[in-house]
Amino acid sequence: MNRAFRALGRRNVLIAVLGVVVIGAGSGVGIYLQSRAHHSLPQSATRNLNAAPTAVPVGVTTVAEPKQAVTLTVVSTKPGNGSAAIPLESGITLAFNLAVNPATVKSFLSIQATNSPAPTVAGAVAQGKAPTEVVFKPSAKFDFGTSVNVTVRGGLTSLDGAGLSNDYSFTFTTIADPRSVLFMAGYGEARLVNGQSGRPLTLTIQKGDAVPPGIAIKTYQASAKDLLAGLVYSTNGYANNPIDTSSMRLVDNGGTSLTASGARTTTIANGVSVTVSQPDGIYLVVAADASSQYGAVWLDFSRYALLLRQDDQRVVVAGEDLNSGATTPSFKITFYNLLNGVHAKVSGSFSGTAEFPALFPSGFDFAVATSGGQEIVVPVSAPETNAVIRVAANLSQQPQIFLTTDRPAYQKGEVVKFAGVVRMSNDQAYALKGGAKLALWTQLTDSNLALATVAADGTFTGTFTIPAAAFTTDGSDAWLTIYAGAATNDRFNPNQLTTSTQIVALAAHAPTSTLTVALDKPSYIAGEPVVASITGLNATGQPLAGATVGLSIYSTQHTVQPVQMDSFPGRTTWGDPVVENIKVLLDAAGHATYPVTAKVGLKAADREITVMVSYGTGKAKAVAARTAIFYQAADEVFLLPARTSYAQGDVVVAPFVVEGRSGARVANLAMAYELDRTDYEGDTAITTVVSSGTVSTNGDGMGTIRTPYTGSSASLTLRIKGKDTSGNVFEDAKDITVGWLINLLDVASDKIAYKVGDSAHLTVTSPAAFNVLLSLERGRVHQYKWLSLVKGANAVTMDITPDLAPGFTMVLSYVREGSYTSELFPVSVNNSARLLKLTVTPDQPSYTKGQTAHLAIAVADSADAPAQATLFADGYDARMSAYRLVDQASLAAAFLTPNPLGTNASSSLLGIGTFGGACGGGGNQQAADATYAGHTTVWVTSLATDQTGHATISVPITQSGAIQVVVLAGTATSAWGQAEMGLNVP
Structure with a gap:
């Protein structure tokens, strides 16, 4: 699945990361094809329909079963978002609109807690009271005053394949330590809050039961030196010791006010709001009495904003004067590490934009910049940072891996043969390098299943015995997920490159029919x-x-x-x-x-x-x-990448394209669209149309929905529908949100996908004139520059250079109305030049037991020239997975699907107190896909073709029954192909 498309909430336009499409010709030739990929663009076809779809009137309500939904949604959580004073031993319940597998949810679940030395909270995920509900039970109870951030990452699928379009996150806070006062920013405890000059900051108090009466709020003016010293941490997190205020200046509390239920108060109690309005500078707000400090928070007000992007090699910064809008101020900047002390790492100066070396692990916890007499603090990877932290390894040393096994299913005690292909990723620039150490594991145990060493040709092989714990006690079959990654990787960190494949642990089978x-x-x-x-x-x-x-x-x-x-x-x-x-x-x-x-x-x-x-x-x-x-029909409609978060009153903009089954564009076709709000009541989904209308494709089969929404904040589903010439209705849908996580920019591209050498022409439509930092990113920051947007349409042109393949994300970062936003727009790049043409031709149309099949392999590149390649070949009893349309995961997808965005992101408008990163793990699950036991007939793990691109593989026929053969091919220049075919053995 194309991860960038997933992040934008679309359903129909998905790239599967696994698998191939095969045509079995009458002669028995196995041919590897890409499904509908890279044909010359077909001519548009105009359809004249007797009955175009009719827009559903606004206000129409329908009642249906939730299982008819086509997108996966989180319906409710317990605790709820923003809950406070939650008991320490609380579990976490997630309710979805569709049935999900708990083990699958665990693979997409991240739970992080402040005051914890561990990056994630350990625990178990189990089925709740219904198939749509899962419950996380932490291994140990939470600490006092802990802000818990729960994220379910986009891409999670229900049992019937419906996907969660976007990340879903919520936060709650446990009860305060009896002798502490917590300052809450939003829904989490705050240690540092940054604000724009002239904009007051409001915090909320959570007070422990044993805090004595008569404590007061004190405000001190401080410096960056004081702040850094106060945020020094150890391997166990922040110490929460009293802060030395002797070097600070106590300021008049006239700029700090307390309110409760809208009225001024002097009493510190749960729910009381603390509003701070001070001149630019760094401040410390403390809840204290004459003898003790009970809680504190750092504040930094500045007219300047810094935006920061970081990869495994460098950190990029951009500076702006928010008062004037100028991107020309000069800054001096220093990056610090605060583990067990204040340590300056790198210093320099810049104006506009600049980059500084930051080889992983850089150890950058904070950046402090100075300009115009002001100090600007940017959190980076300090504990509890609000920055998004994705950089987890040096990409030049991270292996990109394809993994396969010799057959789909195994019985207890059987040996699993595995093999695969590795390239050093280097952000998907790919280099062939032997000697890397790999580990294979499952979530059943902390021990590795096996270790493997990558050979000089980039392949690896090995064996392990299928774990006894993979088998169920009730006699049912079970899926077992096998993971592979660098032997030195943190297996629970999703930001490090890993791969996986699934096999079935078979219960005892002895069918009598x-x-x-x-x-x-x-x-x-x-x-x-x-x-x-x-x-x-x-x-x-x-x-x-x-x-x-x-x-x-x-x-x-x-x-x-x-x-x-x-x-x-x-x-x-x-x-x-x-x-x-x-x-x-x-x-x-x-x-x-x-x-x-x-x-x-x-x-x-x-x-x-x-x-x-x-x-x-x-x-x-x-x-x-x-x-x-x-x-659904002979035609398809695809909602294309566009923003999915809007403010109330915004016009929802959604480009789309309509194609026939062959890929020909469908011109001048009337379509209907609607915005739906769905409310869930028990086993019923109540859907109300809140906006609707009609739109037509243009002469090139393209169109754009523009529909206003003026209702209250909501999570909505945008649907677009059309009819083919037979009257069959086809549709696409995506989720959007209104009223929170608001984005401002609409981006449109002149092509659905580009190739290396193209110039991409994009239009960025902005509601006002302001500056954005444009960066082109994947695992690394490839290009960056300031853009000065005008109100309305802004033309942006970028060259599609080789380093941007196999696809990238255009990131637009900015500060607007006192808030930092980073908007993402995926850009697809075609990689047809790196696809091999692979044919497998048997020497006979059928075989009998005792014969040997000789398969002629031919490999050519995209220009039909013979290609020297390394081959894998696998043959096994076809009845083990005869129901499948495609049997093997896609080798090309493992290397030509763009990796997820892997850069760090921060700004001087973020703080310290909750998390921005995510991680998690998964396990095995029950397999509904009943398969038979079988055996491997051929297993060739490293066979080189000759200079003409040919090789021969021999398959011994040891029993009756069809044999499924899969052949994979890869070249030293990282071109890929594969084919599947069945050998007829009556």
Whole structure:
């Protein structure tokens, strides 16, 4: 999945990070294709429909089951966002609109707590009272006065494949230490709060039960030297010792006022607001009496703003005078580390923008700049920083990894063979380097499964015995996720490069019958008749005459994207059941048919539907399954990248494109859109249309929705719908928020995707004239400069240089109305020149037991020239995963999908007190995808083609039954390809 698109809240336009698409020709040739990728752009087609979609009137309300939702949403949390005085032993409950797997949620869950030396809170995730609910139970109770930040990262999917569009975060605070006073900024405890000149800062008090009466608020004017000394920390965090105020000047409290319920007060109590309005400078606000300090917070007011971006090699800073708007002031700047003392690391001066060396680990906790007699403090990676901290390693030493195993499933005691490909990432510039040490692990234990050393050709191999703990006690199959990363990495840090693959831990299987299920096509369009054909044989090969089989239908969303974008379709699991255990009677010949069509219309989304049949119970149970794609219509609409956070009264702007199944643009097509608000009441979802209208595509199949929303703050779903020539409705949807996390800028690009050498022309529409720091980033900051925006449209041109492939994020950072904002816009870059063409040709159309299949491999580059490559080949019993449309994860996706944004971000308008980073881990889960045990027929881990790009692989045929063969290819210049095919063995 394209992570940048995920962050922008869209559903339909997704790039799967795993998998390939294969065509099996009549001759048995296996061909690797990219699905709808990099054709010459088709001509637009104009559709004349008898009935265009009708916009739903505003105010119309519908009631449905939440499981019909096409996007995953957090419905409620306990504790709620902003809750205070939460008990120390509190657990955390998350309720979703769709069923989720707790182990999957854990992989996307980050829980961080102040006053804790650990970067994340340890604990377990379990199923709640319903399939839609999960509960996190911390391993140890929280400390007093702890601000707890909970983040569920975007990309989490429900059991049926619906994705969480954006990160979802909330914060709560535990009860205060009985003898302490906490200063709260927003929803968390504050140690440092920065503010713009002339703008008062308001904090809220939380008071411990044992704080004596008669304490008072005192305000001191201080310096950066005082502040740094007061924020020195150890490996256990901040000491919370009394702050030495002897060098500070006590100021008149006229600039500091206390209010309760809107009225002035002098009493310090829970919920009392403290408002500080002082001239520019650094201040310390203390709650104290004559004998003790009970709490304190640092404040810094300045007319100047600093923006900071940092990667594993350098730190970029930009300075601005907020009063005049000038980006020309001169600054002196020093970066400090505060572990066990105040340590100056790097100093310099700049005007406008500048960069300073910051080789990881830089140890930069704070930056302090001076200009015009003022001191400006920027938090970087100090404990509890509000900065976003993503840099976790030196990227020139971080391996980018592809991992695979020799078959999809294993029984207890069996040995798993693994292999893979490694390149040193260097922010996806990629270098071939042997000798790196890798570790493989699961979440079942802290111990490694295996260690491996990367060979000179960039490959690695090894084995391990599947862990006994992977198997369930109830006799069901279970997914086991295998992770791989650098042996020295922190396995729980999601900002370090890791990879994973899934296998199935199989319960004991000894079926006494054989089932098959067939569908007549691999894909369907809504309205087409779909009938599943079922056949059953007993242990002697005779028909299961008159037997009753169970039939279940599973659904998961099928991801597609515009034709201009890279496509790496991948294997999927069955998803969530639509219907379960329907009884189907076989006739005297052991055959039956079952109409599927009526069972697959619950969701307005393209889906993969799996029909599964079973017979028998326990170990003797036989299963068979078949998967097909069910498209909404012959056309697709894709909501393109755009902002997803708005202020009340803003116009929601959403560009889109409409394409036919072949990728041809659909011109002049009438579309309908609506903004929906969904309220959840128990098992019911109540959806109300709050805005709607119609819009048409232009001559190039493109269009833009512009719809105002003047209602209250809300989380909304934007939907756009169209009809194909048969009248089938197709739609796309994305989530937007109004009233919080507000972005201001609308960005539009002249292309959906670019290639290296292009000039990208973008338009940034701004509500007012102000300055933004433009930076092009991925794992590193590649380009940066100040932009002076005018009100309205602003043209921005950038060259797509090789270092920006395979894609990047355009970051727009700014300070506006006293707040710092960093807006992200993903830019896709096509990588077709790094895709290999791989064919696998068997020497016979079919084989019998005892023969050897000889497979001719041919590898060519994107220009059809022979390519020397290193090959992997894997063959195993096809019935282990015969239901799948695609069997193997995509090698190209592992290296050509842009990595997530991996830079640090901060500004002088951020503070210290809660967190900006995130991390987490995951484990195994029950597998609905019943598979059979099997064996590996061929496992070739490092085979080089000759100079003509050819090689031969021999596959011994040791038993009857089809064999699935997967071949992967990679070159020293990091070009990739693969193919899948089945060998016919009657």
